[in-house]
Structures are given as structure tokens and as C-alpha cells.
Amino acid sequence: MRIVLFAAVAISLLGFVPAKTQAAGEVVLEEQEWSFDGPFGRFDRQQLQRGFQVYREVCSSCHGLDYIAFRNLQEIGYSEDQTKVLASEYTIEECCDDQGDIFDRPAIPADYYPNPYPNAQFARASNNGALPPDLSLMTKARPGGPDYMYNLIIGYEEPPTEMAEEMMVGMYYNTVFEGNQIAMAQQLFDDLIEYSDGTPATSDQMARDVSAFLHWAAEPKLEVRKQTGVRVLLFTFIFTVLAYLLKRRIWADVEH
Amino acid sequence: MSTEKGWGMRAFDWFEERLPIVSFIDNSVGSKYPAPKNLNYFWNFGALAGLVLVIMIVTGILLAMSYTPHVDHAFQSVERIMRDVNSGWLLRYMHANGASFFFIVVYIHIFRGLYYGSYKSPREVLWWLGIIIMLLMMATAFMGYVLPWGQMSFWGATVITNLFSAVPLIGDKIVTLLWGGFSVDNATLNRFFALHYLLPFVLVGVVVLHIWALHIPGSNNPVGIDAAPQDKIPFHPYYTVKDMFGVGVFLLAYFTVVFWFPNIMGHTDNYIPANPLSTPAHIVPEWYFLPFYAILRSIDDKLTGVILMFGSILILFVLPWLDTSRVRSASFRPIYKVLFWVFLIDCVVLTWCGAQVAEGLPLILSRVGTFWYFFHFLVLLPVIGWIETPKPLPISISTPVVAKPAE
Numbered sequence: 001m002r003i004v005l006f007a008a009v010a011i012s013l014l015g016f017v018p019a020k021t022q023a024a025g026e027v028v029l030e031e032q033e034w035s036f037d038g039p040f041g042r043f044d045r046q047q048l049q050r051g052f053q054v055y056r057e058v059c060s061s062c063h064g065l066d067y068i069a070f071r072n073l074q075e076i077g078y079s080e081d082q083t084k085v086l087a088s089e090y091t092i093e094e095c096c097d098d099q100g101d102i103f104d105r106p107a108i109p110a111d112y113y114p115n116p117y118p119n120a121q122f123a124r125a126s127n128n129g130a131l132p133p134d135l136s137l138m139t140k141a142r143p144g145g146p147d148y149m150y151n152l153i154i155g156y157e158e159p160p161t162e163m164a165e166e167m168m169v170g171m172y173y174n175t176v177f178e179g180n181q182i183a184m185a186q187q188l189f190d191d192l193i194e195y196s197d198g199t200p201a202t203s204d205q206m207a208r209d210v211s212a213f214l215h216w217a218a219e220p221k222l223e224v225r226k227q228t229g230v231r232v233l234l235f236t237f238i239f240t241v242l243a244y245l246l247k248r249r250i251w252a253d254v255e256h
Numbered sequence: 257m258s259t260e261k262g263w264g265m266r267a268f269d270w271f272e273e274r275l276p277i278v279s280f281i282d283n284s285v286g287s288k289y290p291a292p293k294n295l296n297y298f299w300n301f302g303a304l305a306g307l308v309l310v311i312m313i314v315t316g317i318l319l320a321m322s323y324t325p326h327v328d329h330a331f332q333s334v335e336r337i338m339r340d341v342n343s344g345w346l347l348r349y350m351h352a353n354g355a356s357f358f359f360i361v362v363y364i365h366i367f368r369g370l371y372y373g374s375y376k377s378p379r380e381v382l383w384w385l386g387i388i389i390m391l392l393m394m395a396t397a398f399m400g401y402v403l404p405w406g407q408m409s410f411w412g413a414t415v416i417t418n419l420f421s422a423v424p425l426i427g428d429k430i431v432t433l434l435w436g437g438f439s440v441d442n443a444t445l446n447r448f449f450a451l452h453y454l455l456p457f458v459l460v461g462v463v464v465l466h467i468w469a470l471h472i473p474g475s476n477n478p479v480g481i482d483a484a485p486q487d488k489i490p491f492h493p494y495y496t497v498k499d500m501f502g503v504g505v506f507l508l509a510y511f512t513v514v515f516w517f518p519n520i521m522g523h524t525d526n527y528i529p530a531n532p533l534s535t536p537a538h539i540v541p542e543w544y545f546l547p548f549y550a551i552l553r554s555i556d557d558k559l560t561g562v563i564l565m566f567g568s569i570l571i572l573f574v575l576p577w578l579d580t581s582r583v584r585s586a587s588f589r590p591i592y593k594v595l596f597w598v599f600l601i602d603c604v605v606l607t608w609c610g611a612q613v614a615e616g617l618p619l620i621l622s623r624v625g626t627f628w629y630f631f632h633f634l635v636l637l638p639v640i641g642w643i644e645t646p647k648p649l650p651i652s653i654s655t656p657v658v659a660k661p662a663e
Contacts, residue, residue, distance in 0.1 A: 039516060067335050133528075137335075140519060141527035178537075218527075221338070221345040228346070229515025236511055240504025247497045254293055254489060255654070 027176050029147045032208060036215065039230065042223050043216050045077035050195055051213025052076065054206045057193045059135065062127065062184075064115035067136035068217050071109040075220060076213075083109045090114050128170045130183030139215040149211035152176045154203060156186040282492070284467060290488035291495055292477035294653050298372075299475065299495075300502035301365040306463065307503060308358045313456050315351040319344075323403065325449035327442045330405035331529045349518040355397050356521045357510050359544035362390060371596055373584030374476040380576040382469040387572050389462050394545070396455040399448040401542055406526030411539045413440045413448070419552070422559040439532070479653050480585030487653040538613060546610030547603050550622040551629065553614040564626060571633050578633055580641025588647040591640050595632065602628045 035044040052073065055065065070087035074080060087107040092114065097103050107114065115134075117123035124131050139145040152174060159173035163180065167173065171181040188203040195201050216222070261269070272278060282288050322341045324333035337344035366386070369375055375383035402413045417434045421427040436443030477483055513520065521543060525536050541549050552565040571578075586593040606625040612618035 067339065072339075137527045141524050143524050225345060225349075225515055225518070229511065232511050232515065233508065236504060236507045240501065240508060243497065243501040243504045247501045250493050250497050254494065 027151075029144045029151045029176065031147050032150055032211075034146060034212060034215070036212070036222055039226060041226060043076070044212065046197060047209050047212045048076040048216050049078070050197065050199060050206075051209035051211070051216075053193065053195065054188075054210040055135070055213055058187055058206075059210065060113075061116055062123075062132040064117075064132075064134040065113040065136050065217060066115060066134050067112070069110060069112045070107060072220065074109075076216060080109070087111060128183060132184070135214055135217065137218045139211070139218045141218075145218075146211040146215040148176065149214055150207050152182075153188055153207040153210070284471065285496070286492040287490040289471065289491040290485070291475050291491045292483035292653060293487055293489045293494075294477050294479060294483075295475065295495070296478050297498075297502065298364070298368040298478075300499055300506075301361050301368060303499040304361045304502060304506050305358065305365055307506070308354055308361055309456070309459065309463065312351060312354045312358065313460075315347045315354065316453075316456065318347050319351055320453060323449075325403065325446050327405060327445055327530070330403060330445060334404045346514075349514050352522065353510065353514050353518060355400060356542070356544065357506075357513075358393065359397070361506070362393065363544070366390070367600060369476075370599075371586045372476055372478060373480055373579070373581075373586070375572075375576050376579065376582070376584050377576065378473045379469075379476065382466065382473075383576060384573060385462055385466040385469055387569065389459060389466060391569065392455055392459045392462065396452060396459065397542065397544070399452040399455075401526075402445065402448045403452065404526060405445065405530045407528045407530055407534075407536050408523045408526040408539070410440060410530035410532065411536055412541055413444065415539055416541070417444075419558075419562050419565075422562045424559070476584060477653065478585060478587065479650060480583065480588065481649055481653065484652050540611055543607070543611070546608075547606035548610070550606040550610035550618075551626045553610075554619070554622040554626040564630075568626075568629060571630070575633065575637075579637045581644060581646070582641075583646040583649065588649055589640075589644055590647065591644045592637075595636055595640065598628075599632050602632070 035042060035047065055063075070083045073083050073086065078086070087109050090107040090111075090113075091104050092107045092111055093102055094105050095102050116132075117126065120131055139149055142148045144151075155174045155176040157173055157175055159167050159180075163173065166181075168181060171183060172185050173180055174182040188206045190202050191200075192203070192206070193201050199205060219225075268278075279288075319337060322333065322337045322344060324330055334348065337348050339345075341347075369383065369386070398412075398416060402409045417431055417440065420430040420434060423430055432438065434444070434447075435441065436447055474483065474488075523540060523542075540546075548565050548568060551568050552561045555561040555564060581589060581592065583589055586596050602625050605621055606629070609618045609622035609625060614622070
């Protein structure tokens with residue numbers, strides 16, 4: 001029968017096709033265990049603070065963090081006073097004083113993290129034509145999220161011989177980046193910074209910490225979301241069970 | 257008990273005499289609406305669709321209070337909602353995933369109608385109104401996806417609005433009208449926001465007509481024969497409580513996604529602000545448009561592709577006459593039953609194809625899938641209705657097994 005035959009072909013194709021495209025080979029990310037995984041996942045405040053230190057001392061020289069204000073850092077365990085001190089180390093150009101002149105003032109907790117560049121053209125001009133993307137939403141803007149970040153940051157290698165000739169000037173070989181050529185050089189090396197909590201600053205540790213921090217920056221409501229979810233689901237579950245029992249009882253007199 | 261009415265009941269009666277709104281609701285979805293007693297759980301999805309529509313309107317209005325429809329501020333205002341508006345993250349995730357769940361629920365509702373022949377006489381107008389609801393949903397969802405002004409918002413809007421340029425003679429004028437200018441820009445975002453706010457209320461109006469049209473013949477049922485009065489039970493409390501249970505199960509699934517996988521049905525590129533100078537590698541619409549996108553891309557000629565894509569939905573309007581069988585339920589139609597499942601698989605295959613790059617195997621599959629889609633409606637359904645011998649229909653819903661064929 002033609003119909004049955006077609007159905008059989010369609011079903012077998014359905015099973016076969018995805019397997020094939022997977023074999024054709026996207027980059028396989030080495031998945032990490034994150035404290036914020038799972039239904040009850042929470043951020044590790046110490047890790048976020050270390051990650052922030054990596055961002056501040058390394059990444060922030062080229063990458064903005066436009067959606068994070070200094071006040072937000074209280075959410076990762078800094079006190080209000082600490083955020084005030086931290087903010088005051090940065091200068092904000094304010095428009096304008098009574099004379100209409102732009103003036104400089106120290107940042108306050110309500111200010112957003114200052115972008116390293118005044119505009120995109122300036123950023124490109126300073127980076128060999130490449131535009132360092134803002135990192136506020138990076139883990140949500142790439143498939144794989146924090147795993148992608150971690151693998152990208154440590155994914156630097158010498159290009160394989162067949163790629164060596166193709167490499168463009170000023171580009172670096174990266175195992176994870178799409179097309180394998182990235183304009184950002186390797187940034188993290190062992191003991192590049194000194195963690196204030198004494199954790200050994202291996203490049204692997206720093207990559208993991210900054211990825212966790214950036215995931216907090218992208219999804220700061222993750223904890224409250226999962227905690228609310230547990231309560232909501234529990235309520236809904238009880239509601240559903242009661243509704244089912246009520247349904248059985250009301251339908252008891254109907255032959256069906 | 258005394259028959260004397262309290263002042264509360266008297267006030268109620270006074271009001272009902274002047275505006276019988278409570279009786280109206282009771283007649284519509286209450287104890288005065290008799291429904292067949294054999295409806296299975298697939299009949300829950302109409303009520304579920306109504307629930308999602310309410311969720312979408314409520315969360316949508318609240319979101320609109322903090323959203324800014326301007327190309328320079330839209331993306332940022334959405335992030336403000338996610339970070340600084342009280343429970344804004346919850347509103348947005350409920351709204352964004354609500355759209356997906358709306359389509360899941362409505363697609364199941366439609367396939368239930370296809371399986372049990374709910375589109376057949378005397379329910380053709382009810383069916384038409386359902387198709388109009390689906391079209392309104394699609395337009396609303398498409399414009400809603402543009403509002404966050406991410407990369408997929410912008411490029412999705414560019415691709416879809418450009419389809420209208422395939423219309424002969426006036427195509428370019430239509431596109432300019434849709435854009436409010438000569439490219440997808442601020443005017444486009446503004447009019448999409450205005451329409452995205454308007455259309456759901458039009459949708460509510462059509463839903464009222466849909467329910468009205470339902471009440472003329474009454475609900476269809478899994479057996480597909482007209483239900484006799486003794487086989488009917490009042491909608492309330494029987495189906496209100498059954499719907500309540502269905503709502504619970506639905507919410508368990510919906511909340512699981514909202515609270516733990518809120519971005520699973522979205523595209524990562526939409527967390528990158530719209531950039532007219534940088535085209536994403538693969539422009540993909542939301543998952544619920546993928547089968548239609550696959551049909552569009554299965555043909556090289558743009559106009560033919562557009563006609564087929566719109567035709568794939570418009571053909572549903574004449575389905576009640578394309579299906580020549582008078583037996584409603586597929587349970588009694590051995591050949592149609594197989595065709596139904598093949599058609600469902602065809603739609604799943606097309607959905608998969610829509611997400612792939614249109615070349616090689618996905619392209620071949622979308623061509624086969626598109627052919628089968630129209631072949632099903634235009635050739636198989638009319639022909640099967642003539643050649644198929646349906647199983648004997650029961651005399652009534654209560655006696656479905658009595659009418660077994662003689663040995």
C-alpha cells in the first residue's frame with residue numbers, strides 16, 4: 001500500500017535526518033557544572049565576585065557591560081558602601097552644568113558601568129576593525145550560554161596545518177568561535193590576576209568564574225525565577241490533583 | 257426552607273430582568289448548555305486556548321506600560337522590564353512563552369477538528385471563524401516578535417514583509433505601506449506595536465462569534481453522530497470541572513517552561529540588538545511558522561511560493577467541501593484515519609524542514625511535504641470520500657458497540 005509505504009519512509013527519515021546533521025559536526029562544547037544549573041540552582045556569590053574581578057581587570061578594557069549598574073553589584077554580595085567606593089573609581093561625563101558645559105564627576109551606584117569606548121567607530125579603530133561586543137547579554141545571545149563562553153575563552157590553539165594558510169592577519173585560531181578565526185587574542189593566562197579571596201587564578205578557573213559572572217549579568221533574576229517556580233509548581237500540582245478528584249466525583253453518576 | 261427570597265436574591269433578579277448577563281453566561285458555558293457526554297480530553301483545548309488568550313492580554317497590557325516602541329529604546333526597554341520592573345521578568349517570560357503555548361494548544365485544537373470531522377456540516381461557519389482566529393493569531397504573533405527589536409525581530413520582519421513584494425504590479429507599494437517608509441525602521445516598529453495591541457481585541461470578538469456559532473449545532477463528539485438529548489449533560493458542572501483539571505495539567509507544562517526553560521523556544525540571536533548592517537547567518541521564524549516557511553521556500557519562484565504559503569491556510573476554508581465523506585469521525589473511516597496520521601507527520605516534517613537551510617535533503621523533503629500537503633486536500637480527501645466504505649455508525653452515543661457488523 002502506497003500510503004503505508006509513504007508513512008514508513010517519512011517516519012524513518014524523521015529518525016534518520018537529525019542524527020545525520022549532528023554527525024556533520026557543530027563544535028562540541030565541553031559542558032561545565034554550574035551552581036545555577038538544575039531546578040533549585042543558585043549563583044555562587046564568591047564565584048560571581050571573582051568573575052567580576054576578572055571582568056574588571058581584564059575584559060572591561062575592551063568590552064562594555066551596558067545593562068549592569070554599580071548598584072546591581074549588591075546582588076552578588078557587595079555592600080552598599082563597597083559599591084559606592086567601587087563606583088567612585090570611575091569617572092562619568094555629565095551634561096551639563098549651569099553654564100552648559102560638560103563636566104566630569106565620580107560615578108555613583110546608580111550609574112551604569114562605563115563603556116570603554118565613546119562610540120562604535122572608536123572601538124573599531126582601536127581594535128583592528130573589530131567591534132568588541134557588549135557582554136551584558138552574551139550568555140543568552142549564544143547557543144550554549146555559559147558553556148560556550150567558557151569554551152571560547154580557553155579555546156585558543158595553534159591553527160591546524162590546513163588552516164594555517166587561511167588565517168587572516170590579526171586573527172587568532174579558536175576551536176569554538178564560528179569560522180575558527182577570532183579577532184580577540186587569548187586573554188587569560190595562569191596567575192594573570194590575583195584573586196582577592198586567595199583562589200589560585202588558573203586560566204581555567206578565571207574562565208569559569210567570568211562565565212558564571214556573565215551569566216548572572218545576562219539573567220540576574222535566575223534565582224528568584226527558579227525559587228518562584230518551585231512554589232508556583234507546587235501550588236499548581238495540588239490544584240491539579242484536587243481538580244482531578246473533584247472531576248471524578250462529579251462524573252461518578254455519568255455513564256461514559 | 258422558606259421560599260421567601262432574601263434581599264440579595266431580589267436585587268439579583270431585579271438586575272437580571274434588566275440585563276440577563278448571568279443567564280447569558282450560564283447559557284454559553286454553564287448549566288444551560290447541553291454537551292455530549294462522551295467528549296474526550298481533546299475537547300479541553302478550546303477552553304485552554306481561551307485561557308491563554310486571557311493570559312496574553314493581561315501580561316501584554318502590563319508589559320506595554322513599560323515598553324517603548326522606538327528603534328533606539330525598544331531593546332533597552334525590554335531589558336529594563338527584565339531587570340528593573342517588579343516581576344517584569346515573569347511578565348515577559350509568560351508572554352513570550354504564552355505565544356508558543358497558544359499555538360501548541362490551537363494546533364492540537366485544529367488537529368482534533370480534522371480527526372473528528374468537526375468542520376463538516378452543519379459546523380462550516382464555526383470552522384471558518386476558527387481559521388480567521390488562527391490568521392489573526394499569526395499576524396499578532398509575528399508583529400509581537402518584532403517588538404523586542406533584536407536581530408531576529410528585525411530580519412524576520414524584513415523577510416516576511418518583503419514577501420508582499422511578490423504581488424504583481426502593486427507589490428512594492430504594499431511593502432512601502434507595511435513599512436511606513438522604504439525600509440524596516442521606526443515607523444514599522446510603531447505601526448506593528450499599534451496593531452499588536454489592537455488585533456488581540458479583534459481576536460476576542462471573533463472568539464465570541466466562534467462560541468456563538470458553536471452553540472447553534474452544539475459540540476461535535478468523538479463518535480461524530482448528532483447527540484440525542486439523553487446523551488447530553490450540562491456543561492456546568494461536568495465540563496467546567498473537567499476543564500479545570502485540564503487547566504491544571506496545562507499550567508504544569510506551561511510553568512515548567514516559564515520558570516526553568518524560558519528561552520528554549522526563542523532564538524539566541526534575538527538577544528543581540530537589531531543591526532540593519534549585519535544579517536544573521538540563518539534567518540529563522542518562530543517555530544510555529546516553520547511548516548509554512550518550508551512551503552514558501554520549497555519553490556524557487558517567489559510569487560508561487562507566497563501563493564502556496566497563503567494557500568496552505570486558505571485551503572482550509574473549503575475543506576468542508578473538499579472532504580466528500582459525510583461521516584465525521586475518523587474512528588469510522590479506515591482510510592481517512594491513516595491519511596490523517598500521514599498528514600500530521602507531513603506537517604511535522606515540514607516544521608523540521610523550515611528550521612534547516614533550504615538545500616539538499618531538507619529542500620527535497622519540503623518539496624515532497626508541500627506536494628503531499630496539497631495532494632491530501634485537493635485529491636485524496638475528495639476521492640477517499642467516494643471510495644471509502646465507512647464502518648457502521650452506532651445508533652446513539654450510548655450504544656456505540658451495539659451496532660457490531662453481523663458475523
